[in-house]
Amino acid sequence: MTKWLPTLKTATPEEGYDLAVKMARVAVKMTQPDAAIRDRLRPEYAEDSTALIASSQVVATHFATVAAANDYWKDA
Amino acid sequence: MTKWLPTLKTATPEEGYDLAVKMARVAVKMTQPDAAIRDRLRPEYAEDSTALIASSQVVATHFATVAAANDYWKDA
Amino acid sequence: MTKWLPTLKTATPEEGYDLAVKMARVAVKMTQPDAAIRDRLRPEYAEDSTALIASSQVVATHFATVAAANDYWKDA
Amino acid sequence: MTKWLPTLKTATPEEGYDLAVKMARVAVKMTQPDAAIRDRLRPEYAEDSTALIASSQVVATHFATVAAANDYWKDA
Amino acid sequence: MTKWLPTLKTATPEEGYDLAVKMARVAVKMTQPDAAIRDRLRPEYAEDSTALIASSQVVATHFATVAAANDYWKDA
Amino acid sequence: MTKWLPTLKTATPEEGYDLAVKMARVAVKMTQPDAAIRDRLRPEYAEDSTALIASSQVVATHFATVAAANDYWKDA
Numbered sequence A, B, C, D, E, F: 001m002t003k004w005l006p007t008l009k010t011a012t013p014e015e016g017y018d019l020a021v022k023m024a025r026v027a028v029k030m031t032q033p034d035a036a037i038r039d040r041l042r043p044e045y046a047e048d049s050t051a052l053i054a055s056s057q058v059v060a061t062h063f064a065t066v067a068a069a070n071d072y073w074k075d076a
Helices: A013-031 A035-045 A049-069 B013-031 B035-045 B049-069 C013-031 C035-045 C049-069 D013-031 D035-045 D049-069 E013-031 E035-045 E049-069 F013-031 F035-045 F049-069
Strands: none
Touching (some): A013 B013, A049 B035, A049 F049, B049 C013, B049 C035, B049 C049, C013 D013, C049 D035, D013 D049, D049 E049, E013 E049, E049 F013, E049 F035, F035 F049
């Protein structure tokens, strides 16, 4: 999982959002490195609205950081 | 779902709030891409006050970012 | 629900707090537009300390944004 | 409950913390205005570690705002 | 519990982190002032991973404030 | 556990992310200092999607602080 986050700069807000999603997922991978277990958990939480909303919250927190790093893409 | 977030700029705080709502929902879609499952989950969490409040929290986090991106619409 | 958020500016911190409460509630309304259902949920969560605290958290997040928009009412 | 928040300025970080605690509680009062019900809920959540930690989270969020409003009491 | 927070300034990030831990705990004490009850709750939540993670979240929020107050110890 | 956080500066965003993960874990250790108990809890929460997502949220909050401390690695 080296070199997965070389920079916080993205060309557009949408790419920044995708990066935030990635950043949210990497922490899960680092706490549960076993892909087989993650694959087993995935269908469960993907049908659990509480888990889906909690995931969205993590994305929102990372997106705030990515947006600040890009000066909110004001020049875009 | 391409080109759903071309900019964080909005004309008014209210449009910024609507954008924050959209941003909160997109992460859910990305984690649960199956629209049929999302449709099934929706009535459940829409009648669950904990889920409603948690959704509102995600909106609040995104709105903070959108507001900063618009310099709080100080010139509006 | 148009024109409910014309500006983030308020005269005092207290009015800013009231605005934050309103902002927290609007997201709930947007997710659950049916007033009859919301009225049914209200007594439940108003007697559930976890839900009350979670609501207070959303208000705190919005208040941070409103306060920043008003430069913390430093001139008040 | 008028005039409970005339300013975010406090003389010290500690007074700022006390203000943050107050700010966290007011939202609960606004959602559950019935003091008798709040008094009934209080012993329950005061012995529930999850609720205590969640309350502490709300205080932390408000304290961040109060601290920024006071420029972190750098001159104190 | 007077004079427990005279300043947000610390010499190092590590001392700032310790301060954030203290700040997270004080709110719990203020909501549950009875030390005997807190002592009874402690072993429960200290073996509850959800509670441990939630506590860590409060610390993270306070640390953000302490770090900003110290300009991120950039001169350290 | 002395000298575990000498600085918030890191060479890259990725090292900053690793630091945020460490910062999230230290608070857990400080609340539950018994390594044997933590080891017992670990497999439980590592297979609990709610706990995994909550952990990711703590990392996101710390990462925001680390990123700000590094001026978002804009010069990297």
